[in-house]
Amino acid sequence: IQYGPWDRLDDNKPFVEGYGEKPAVCNYYPSDITAEEFDAFAVPDKDSWYTVLRRNEDGSLKTVWYHEEYAAEVAEMCTLLEQAAALAEDEGLKNYLLKRAEAFRTDEYLESDLAWMDMKDSRIDFVVGPIESYDDKFRETKTSYESFILLKDEARSRELTKFIAMLPDLQKELPCAPEYKTFVPGTSSDLNVYDVVNYAGDCNAGSKTIAINLPNDERVHQMKGTRRLQLRNAMQAKFDKIMMPIGQLLMDSSLTEHLKFDAFFWNVTFHEVAHGLGIKETxxxxGSVDAVMGTEKTSWEEAKADILGLFMVCRLIEKGEITNISVEDAITTYIAGIFRSVRFGAASSHGNANMMCFNYMGKSGAFTRNADGVYSIDFTKAKEAIDGWANLIITTQGDGNVEFAAQYRKENGNITPELQADLDRINEAGIPRDIRFIQGPEILFGENK
Ligand SMILES: [Zn+2]
Structure with a gap:
């Protein structure tokens, strides 16, 4: 789980005796490299996602491609990929697996990324490769190998496609003045739902992701966009083991019936969808909202996705499109979701966004906290708060009012001492920080039933 002696879920503190602080360079670079030495090293592939830096015998630096540094492992992976390709029934999957094996051997991933983008009909998905660079704290460029084996949830994916087709209509219903909602959202976004069969490598280390948006190569974005995958059973595990107990601890017992996994699933999924809605040009x-919002761009965009996501879920319930949850379920689960998100702090743009949403709703009377730190919800006021906050965000973005945005975030983007005391109770109650998967062939095939 940790892939090393440092606790990934606790600021990388060492948990094995004899180890100090985790090196920022990991094993991607020589342990004694300095920023000055790196800067002076004039080799074009030094910032490649697929090279490590090593020292020659005379101590000078050199780059080594992953397929050379990890030749034995790469050979083994390629053999397995080709065996899988021989078994694959879907032509797109077969093509991707073979191109991916070629990519492993050459560290040229573009062709295989494009093949993955074209692989739209396969019910089995296999995301594999050196992909994310979260561990490289020195340059944030070196990737780590990982893989996800996934099964498509075709019923949920179809439902989602249907809802995405409604985006232009939902855009027109946004609770803001007409001149702020002239943007026409796309309806072709590639967003599907999967169940996870296996996580391995980087994605199985530390905190578990519940959504994928790949590939990372911007050349592919230009040519074919990205594919977004929502990982349903991983979300369900986080909901059951973490969010439900948090909600039960901090919210009035009459609200427990409104804490529902399906509400969590739709809120999280529509957060992603909501990035494609709203206003793009002031x-x-x-000029463009992104350009003019500067330092406020990310936190306000995330706040927008959060509240417009909830707005859409509520509208689709009212229209009778989403039928398995109520508006009360969506709102209650949304607020419990904020407790989960900011539990470990709100210093990031996402954290600031969460807190701006939470504090707006609190000030609007959407919820109240009693002296014991237990929260109750006023659903009428909560619905008004969703509209009011959505309007304020869209208007601020549309006006490009970065001064107001910065001031507002400063005043409302942080965790209040009161809330911090409630969050401390979550940790004292021993609610898990993250989930761990019990997985592998023995789980899949071990019991012959
Ligand atoms: Zn987002």
């Missing part, structure tokens, strides 16, 4: 000639 209405006063200041």
């Amino acid at each position: 209405i006063n000639g200041k």
Whole structure:
């Protein structure tokens, strides 16, 4: 789980005696490299996602491609990929697996990324490769190998496609003045739902992701966009083991019936969808929202996705499109979700966004906290707060009002001492920090029933 002696779920503190702080360079670079030495090393592939830096015998630096550094492992992976390709029934999957094996051997991933983008019909998905660079704290470029084996949830994916087709109509219903909602959202976004069969390598280390948005190569974004995968059973595990107990601890017992996995699933999924809604160009000639919002861009965009995601879920329930949860379920589960998200702090843009949403709702009377730190919800006020907050965000973005945005975030983007005391109770109650998977061939095939 940790892939080393440092606790990934506790700021990488060493948990094995004799180890100090985790080196920022991991094993991607020589342990004694300095930023000055790196800067002076004039080799084009030094910042490649697929090279490590090593020392020559005379102590000078050199780059080594992953397929050379890890030749034995790469050979083994390629053999397995080719065996899998021989068994694959879907042509797209077969093509991708073979191109991926070639990519492993050459560290040229573009062709196989494009093959993955074209692999739209396969019910089995296999995301594999050196993909994310979260561990490289020195340059944030070196990737780690990982793999996900996934099965497509075709019923949920179809439902999602149907809802995405409704985005242009939902955009028109946004609770803001007409001039702020002239943008026409796309309806072709590639967003599907999967169940996870196996996580391995980087993605199985430390905190478990519940959604994938790949590939990372911007050349592929230009040519074919990205594919987004929502990982349903991983979400369910986090809901059952973490979110439900948090909600039960911090919310009035009458709200327990409104804490529902399906509400969590739709809220999280529509957060992703909501990035494609709202306003992209300022209405006063200041240019694109992204460019003008500067330092406020990410936190306000995340806050927008959060609240418009909830807005859409509520609208789709009212229209009778989402039928397995109520508006009360969506709102209750949304607020419990904020407790889960900010439990370990709100210093990031995402954390700031969560807290701006939470504090807006609190000030609007959407919820109240009693002296024991137990929360109750006023659903009428909560619905008004969703509209009011969505309007404020879209208007701020559309006006490109970065001064207001910065001031507002400063005042409302942080965890209050009161809330911090409640979050401390979550940790004292021993609610898990993350989930761990019990997985592997013995689980899949071990019991002959
Ligand atoms: Zn987001």
